[in-house]
Amino acid sequence: MKETVSELLQSALATLQSEGTLPANQTFTPQVGNTKDKSHGDYACNIALVASKAAGCPPRKLAEALVERLPNSSAVDKVEIAGPGFINFFMSTASAFEVVNTILDEAGHYGRNRNGNGEKVQVEFVSANPTGPLHVGHGRGAAIGDCLSRLLEANGYEVTREFYYNDAGAQINNLALSVQSRVKGLTPEDENWPADGYRGDYITDVANAYLAGETVTADDREVTGKADPDDQQAIQEFAVAYLRREQDLDLKAFGVEFDVYFLESSLYENGKVEEAVERLQENGYTYEHDGAMWLKTTEFGDDKDRVMRKKDGGYTYFLPDVAYHLDKWQRGFTTVINEQGADHHSTVTRVRAGLQALNVGIPKGWPDYVLHQMVMVTRSGQEVKISKRAGSYVTVRDLIDEVGRDATRFFLAARRVDSQLTFDIDLARSQTNENPVYYIQYAHARICSVLRKLKEEGVERGLNECVGDLSLLTLDEEKDLANQLAKYPELIESSAKLREPHHLAHYLRDLAGQFHTYYNAHKVLIEDTAVRDARISLYLAIRQVIANGLDLLGVSAPEEM
RNA sequence: GCGCUCGUAGCUCAGCUGGAUAGAGCAUCGGCCUUCUAAGCCGGUGGUCGCAGGUUCGAGUCCUGCCGGGCGCGCCA
Incomplete structure (x- = not known):
């Protein structure tokens, strides 16, 4: 849909260039955005504002010229120029509901793409040392890392989930x-x-x-x-x-679940640590000082050099870290994402510096890091610090036992990674609309419930069966829902690209909200079976997208609640 | 002190690569269950987007400074 609009604009831009209104030696790529306000249509483009300087005429005038040269398309109902020079596109109702067919066709694959082209990606996360039960921070890492992995898989990458742990020291x-x-x-x-x-x-x-x-x-x-x-x-x-x-x-x-558990000790056993040391020495980035061996990480942007071998002959954690990442690189992962707590942020520069000093062709910003901020757990407004089992911190198991796996995963993944997270146990336990997990799951269950009801009436509908004439869907709520459903694929794409899984949670909350509104305002099991069937098709598409989205979050989609 | 990061409604948070009058939920006030699950819906109240400058046709979004919270600054991992 968006692509259609974008293509139309590109065509018009090319025409203007050939006519000399716009310079031919520049490239203009129109950005098509979603509108916030319905009076602005379905999509908006700001190209006239961006290119007005190059055209040497006011933005509105350029917009008019552009609109005149837009090719005809059945998908577009009308085009308007608004404000300082925005071009607003109003899409036809028929084109809006095409997505329902697409969703029911593609079912569990809807929203997935092949952008990754099978490229190998490694996501390292949790990586807790085996000195005690996992704490909430690990839980946040697990929720984010796994969701990110699922998102990358949905984008056509081949993901290896890896857990690294220190088993010595x-x-x-x-x-x-x-x-x-x-x-x-x-x-x-x-x-x-x-x-x-x-x-x-x-x-x-x-x-x-x-x-x-x-x-x-x-x-x-x-x-x-x-x-x-x-x-x-x-x-x-x-x-x-x-x-x-x-x-x-x-x-x-x-x-x-992890694919690989990587032991720090193995790096010593198979000589990887020695190999790294030798390479660093050969490259001339090491020196002796105070009886220790240092690495000149300052040459690669660190604020001070780092000790790699201690006075007592043992290596600091830093060296096996470098050796470990060299190993990752040698295993062929051109993209590696390390999901860790923000308390590790100082290692980012250090590890990257060490890898550059190896001089083996590793790109400068490799690997990627996703660092999540700390988690605070509250109950009745008070911070909870103690777990009986662990002594000094709240464990993942505590949370799962108390609020369940779905809510725990959702809450830990639903927040932007770089903001501190307050995990409110009372909220996560509550079974009302203040709890987004149940709210979304309830939307799914409601649809399933309607299907059961329909079956009782003797009408059986397959989950992916598109029945009925979609042109009977004429309500605003229905078009809004279709538009929201159509946004799902780009959401999957951008969330993975940005490494920001929380968007998914918010999207699903919005979709569920739109559905509940629609459900309450308009009955679906009505006597007019033609309209009923069309609405059920829309219901099924909504159900499918919620199920797909929850799956990427690792949250279940119950059929009844 | 230095580095990273965050600072949006009373609370918890969104705000996509800067775009058109700032959005949800909770709380609060008021409505909706003889009708497909009220774990739901509808409406009202509520914000100088920490502060001050700057860049831009346009800034919550980019830059600088300041204030405030978090994390880090070990020959610990």
């Missing part, structure tokens, strides 16, 4: 010590409890399982508790496996 050591202390019967209140030990109840669970000789399976490995209180290494391996399994259960309950 200081905090894992700390975890092992904490579990060991529990194994030996200590509690966080004891004075011998490790200074930075993990205090949550889950540590006790790990300790008990270890002592009981339980076997846990996670990420292709199987670890059995050795029950030996003094074998710290055995405790560490068991604890890591145990907590990884726990996180997997959280993610599963959340409906998120």
Whole structure:
């Protein structure tokens, strides 16, 4: 539809260029926008304002010339020039409802495109260290990362979802010590409890399982508790496996699945870290200072150089990060998106700098980052900080248990990533129109309910059956709905391009709202079966788009509520 | 102090690559269930888009400065 308008305009522009009204050596690309106000038609174009300087005449005059040269099209009812020189297009009613046919034809594929052309894209998200249950922040990452992945898939990309975790180093050591202390019967209140030990109840669970000789399976490995209180290494391996399994259960309950679990330790085992170090040294970007090895990240925009090998000979986290991303690049991902909490933003410049210093042809701004801001959880207007299970933070499991998976996913993905998010438990639990999740799901269920009712009356309609004469749809609400449905594909495209999944949530809220209004204002199961059938076709198209959209959010579309 | 980021109605938030009188929901006030699910609908009240400049035919949107919130500034990850 928009393309049609755009083509008409391009044709008119070309005519003006050949006539000499517009310079032939410039290219003019008309931007066709959606209108906010119906009195401005369905689409508007500002090209006359943009090009008036080049034409050397006032915008309104240029607009008039342009409109005169627009080719005829059955899709356009009328064209108006308004305000300072906007060209407003009023589309024909018949063309507005073509989308209903398209939607019912394409069904679950409606809105999807092949722009990605099968290109391999990796989305790394969550990447929590196995030191405890996933917290709300991880939940936000999981919701955003997964939704983004689904959006990219809908745009024809081949997406790999990856989870990276640190299975060695200081905090894992700390975890092992904490579990060991529990194994030996200590509690966080004891004075011998490790200074930075993990205090949550889950540590006790790990300790008990270890002592009981339980076997846990996670990420292709199987670890059995050795029950030996003094074998710290055995405790560490068991604890890591145990907590990884726990996180997997959280993610599963959340409906998120990963294709690859990447262990930091593997980068040491297969020499990737050494390889990175050697390359950086060869390229002359390293130097020794204070007994440590530094990388000249300042040459690539960092504000200070970074230590890559510590005085004690160990590497900082920064180096395996670089090695990890080199590995991603070598695996052939020309597009990589890292979804992380905003507290990681300092690593962005650093990792990119390290990758440039490798000098292996990685583009400057690679990889992409999507950083989400912090999440605060409230109940009865008060901030909730404590979870019994984790001790010091609210877990993903807490939220799923309390408000359910659909609401949790929706709320965590529905906000712009760069704004801080307040997760209101009362709101997420409420079952009224103040809760957008139920509001959208209810629209879907209502349509399904109407279909059931119709069936009781002896009329069976397939979900993708377009029956009836759509030209009988003459109401404003119906045309508005059709227009809203027609916007869905471009929404899928732009949300993926911008890496902003929240648009989807808002779009669905709007669509559901329009539907509820229409539903209340006009009955569908009426005696005039011709109109009824046409309306049902529109209903089915709405149902399909809501189902498609909710699917991309990872939220269910119930048939009854 | 420096860097990143946000600051839109009482509250929670939209506002697509700058575009035509700033939008929702909640709250508040008032209506609608003998009729397809009231988990719904309709209407009213409510905003100098943090402040001040600048760019532009046009700025909530871009630039600068200031104020305020968040995050980061470890040989922690």
